[in-house]
Amino acid sequence: MSTDMRAQTQRLGVETTGIEIIDEADRTARPQDLFWPWFAANVSVFGISYAGFVLGFGISFWQAVLVTVVGVVVSFLLCGVIAIAGKRGSAPTMVLSRAAFGVTGQKVPGVVSWLTSIGWETFLAITATLATATIFRQLGWGGGTGTKIVACVVTATLIVLASVAGYHIIMRLQSWLTWITGIATVVYIALTAKDVNWAAVSAIPAGSTQAVVGALVLVMTGFGLGWINIAADWSRYQRRDASGSSIVAWNTFGGALAPVLLVVYGLLLAGSNDKLSKGIQSDPVGTLATILPTWFLVPFLVTAILALVSGAVLGIYSSGLTLLSLGVRIPRPRAALVDGVILTVGTIYVVFFADSFINPFQSFLITLGVPLASWAGIMIADIVARRRDYDEEALFDPRGVYGAWDWASIGILAATSVIGWGLVINLFADDASWNNWQGYLLGPLGLGGKGGAWAYANLGVLVALVLSFGLALVLRRGTVRRQEAGA
Numbered sequence: 196m197s198t199d200m201r202a203q204t205q206r207l208g209v210e211t212t213g214i215e216i217i218d219e220a221d222r223t224a225r226p227q228d229l230f231w232p233w234f235a236a237n238v239s240v241f242g243i244s245y246a247g248f249v250l251g252f253g254i255s256f257w258q259a260v261l262v263t264v265v266g267v268v269v270s271f272l273l274c275g276v277i278a279i280a281g282k283r284g285s286a287p288t289m290v291l292s293r294a295a296f297g298v299t300g301q302k303v304p305g306v307v308s309w310l311t312s313i314g315w316e317t318f319l320a321i322t323a324t325l326a327t328a329t330i331f332r333q334l335g336w337g338g339g340t341g342t343k344i345v346a347c348v349v350t351a352t353l354i355v356l357a358s359v360a361g362y363h364i365i366m367r368l369q370s371w372l373t374w375i376t377g378i379a380t381v382v383y384i385a386l387t388a389k390d391v392n393w394a395a396v397s398a399i400p401a402g403s404t405q406a407v408v409g410a411l412v413l414v415m416t417g418f419g420l421g422w423i424n425i426a427a428d429w430s431r432y433q434r435r436d437a438s439g440s441s442i443v444a445w446n447t448f449g450g451a452l453a454p455v456l457l458v459v460y461g462l463l464l465a466g467s468n469d470k471l472s473k474g475i476q477s478d479p480v481g482t483l484a485t486i487l488p489t490w491f492l493v494p495f496l497v498t499a500i501l502a503l504v505s506g507a508v509l510g511i512y513s514s515g516l517t518l519l520s521l522g523v524r525i526p527r528p529r530a531a532l533v534d535g536v537i538l539t540v541g542t543i544y545v546v547f548f549a550d551s552f553i554n555p556f557q558s559f560l561i562t563l564g565v566p567l568a569s570w571a572g573i574m575i576a577d578i579v580a581r582r583r584d585y586d587e588e589a590l591f592d593p594r595g596v597y598g599a600w601d602w603a604s605i606g607i608l609a610a611t612s613v614i615g616w617g618l619v620i621n622l623f624a625d626d627a628s629w630n631n632w633q634g635y636l637l638g639p640l641g642l643g644g645k646g647g648a649w650a651y652a653n654l655g656v657l658v659a660l661v662l663s664f665g666l667a668l669v670l671r672r673g674t675v676r677r678q679e680a681g682a
Contacts, residue, residue, distance in 0.1 A: 216587045217285040217431050224432040226441035228366070229278070232429050233271075233449030235369035236509050237418070238376050239502030240383060240483055240495075241322065242454045245417055246461025247475030252410040252651070254402035256466055262410045263458045270419020271450035274426040275443030276575050281430030282437050283578075284585035287516040288427035292570070294585055294678070295577040295671070296608075298593040300600040304570040304608060305521050308424040311563045312514035313534060315421055316354070316507040317541040322480055323350045323503040324546050329481025330496045334489065343546055346500075351542060353504045355535030358511040359528045365508060372505045377453075379498035382491065383483075384460055390486050396466035409652040416564050416656060418454050423571045425513035511535055558627035561653070565615035568656045569608050572663030573671075580668060580675040596681040603674065607666045615659030618642075620650045 249259045280291045289308055293301040327346035331337055357365055402410075430442055464486075465472040474482035480499050487495055515531035523530065589595030617636030624631050633655075638644040642654075 216590075219435070222285065222432055222434050224430075224437075225434065226437050226445045229429060229433075229442065229445045230449035231373055232366060232369045232509060233274075233422075233446060234453055235373040235376065235502075236422075236506040237450055238373060238380060238453035238457075239506065240380060240457070240499050241319075241480055241503060241506075242457030243383075243461035243464065243483055244475045244479035245414070245454075245458050246463075246465040247472045247479075248413060248417070249410045249458065250399070250462065250465050250472060251476070252402060252406040252413070253400075254406050254410055255399050256396050256462055258401055258407050259410065259462050260459055262407060262414055263462070264455055266411045266414030267418050267451045267454045267458070268447065270415040270423075271447045272419070272443065273571065273575060274419050274423050274450060275446035276578055277423055277426035277571070278430040278442050278446045279427075279439045280574070280578050280585075281427030282433040282435070282439065282442060283581070284427075284587060284590065285431050286427075286585075286587065286590060287431065287513070287520060288425055289517045289520040290590055291427055291585065292574050292577075293590050294581075294597050295573055295601060295667070296604045297598045297600040298589075298591065298595070300602075300605050302521050303605060304566065305517055307563055307566045307570065309514055309517045309521065311424060311567055312510045312517060313537055313541075314559065314563070316510035316514065316534075317538050317545070319503045319507040319510075320347070320350050320354060320538055320542040321545050323500045324542060325478050326480035326484070326499055326503075327496060329478050330484050330492050333484060334492055340547070347539070347542055347546060350500060350504060351535065351539040353500075354507045354511055354538065355532060357504070357508040358515065358531040358535060361512065361527065361531075365512060368508070369505060372501055376498050376502040376505070379494060380453075380457065383487070383495060386488060386491060387464060387486055390467060391463045392467035393463075396463055399466055403648060405648040405652045408654065408657075412653040412656050414458070416561075416568075416653075419450060420564070420568060420571065420656075420660075422450070422509075424517075424567060425510065428513045428516060429509075507538070511538060555623065555627040558621050558623045558630045561619065561622065562616070562630060562633070565619065565655050565659050566608060566612040568660040569611040569615065569663040572611070572660045572665075573604050573607055573667040576664045576667035577671065577675065580672050581679065583679050586678075596678045601671075601674065603670050604667065607663050607670070611659045611663040611666070614662065615655035618655035618658055619653045620645050622651070 246259070249262060254262070277288065280288070284291045289301060289305045292304060296304060324343055324346045328343050331342045357368055426446070433442060465475065471482060471486065474485070484492055484495055511534050512531055514534045515527060518530045518534060519527065586596055589597050593599035614636065616633050620634035620637070621627055621630040634645045634650060637647060637650055642649040644650070
């Protein structure tokens with residue numbers, strides 16, 4: 196980008212910084228600033244929908260509350276640890292992971308991260324489109340193909356424009372969205388509180404240990420672990436003297452506060468209404484609107500879409516940075532635009548042409564969740580082991596202290612992913628038969644095989660996370676010390 200074009204773009208408020216190191220003069224953010232993007236991206240009525248998924252494991256209300264609190268808080272706490280790396284290195288998350296995987300080796304988890312981000316943000320755009328159609332039908336305004344086309348175009352345009360604009364505009368946008376979606380969510384709770392039937396909720400029988408573990412993994416992957424590969428993207432503008440513990444605390448507080456409250460309330464609603472709980476499976480947000488008075492449907496639709504857009508914007512912005520970290524040499528706004536176009540095409544295909552999308556789509560994302568959890572364990576171990584800031588120049592030089600490939604990390608990623616895939620099963624065997632190869636360790640390890648009680652617990656995600664962390668902490672401690680001494 197030419198100097199004149201860069202200056203003109205910056206005057207418009209568009210961030211031109213890509214994956215390069217943030218200048219010291221631009222590092223003005225404080226730890227408490229992290230509250231806004233994380234809270235805004237998660238204060239969505241979509242969080243209420245997760246209650247239907249959690250109760251779907253056949254567990255009681257109190258078991259579900261425990262799972263929700265532990266799963267949400269711990270998963271966002273892990274995001275907070277990753278966010279420390281942003282302050283230490285002033286670069287996006289997947290660039291910082293070059294210290295653990297090597298400058299070239301980082302492309303292996305980078306591809307997984309990029310696919311996961313694109314997948315989740317496409318899912319949010321699809322959800323917004325379907326919710327619009329459902330609410331329009333309820334209002335008697337149609338809800339057919341024309342409505343879906345308009346909803347798809349509006350949703351995709353909002354996501355693309357905000358993600359192209361970049362960090363500074365997104366941060367301002369998120370602070371406004373926090374208030375708008377927060378107020379609307381409070382009104383939603385006030386209007387639907389009458390639908391809570393405590394007798395029905397308290398009568399839900401308790402589930403097995405395996406079911407509780409499965410629900411826990413669902414909550415962790417649906418919330419904090421779903422963001423963990425981009426957690427440092429929003430802390431790279433932090434002041435150099437910012438407290439690491441404060442970054443963790445504000446990241447965790449901002450990310451976890453709304454989901455905990457929303458999912459717990461959703462448990463009360465879904466536990467009171469079996470029809471509502473089942474409807475959430477196919478149309479998460481639109482189903483929640485079916486118990487609202489007509490006058491609030493339009494405000495609910497607008498705020499629901501804004502909340503989904505808020506989450507998608509963070510993901511597309513970061514997926515664009517990940518694309519750059521893989522070696523694609525284009526300006527950051529254009530990278531975000533490329534990912535936005537992919538999101539739009541994916542949404543159009545799923546909404547208008549695919550016979551069944553949700554189950555194959557979720558199967559694909561669960562498969563990616565195992566290596567992503569493994570990457571997270573390795574990255575967290577690397578952050579815990581370090582005592583100094585990153586050698587920022589070496590993050591871009593294969594001949595620097597981080598080298599081109601860190602074969603210990605690549606080996607750990609491969610081994611723990613193979614183990615993890617062996618401990619999860621394809622929950623959508625009929626719709627995604629191409630993914631039925633998983634779960635091959637459930638039988639040999641005495642866990643009941645693919646039809647046993649542990650099959651639906653998705654142990655592989657937790658095992659990949661914990662095992663990769665432990666192995667990396669032991670096997671790479673010496674490597675980290677040599678890197679810091681060399682730097």
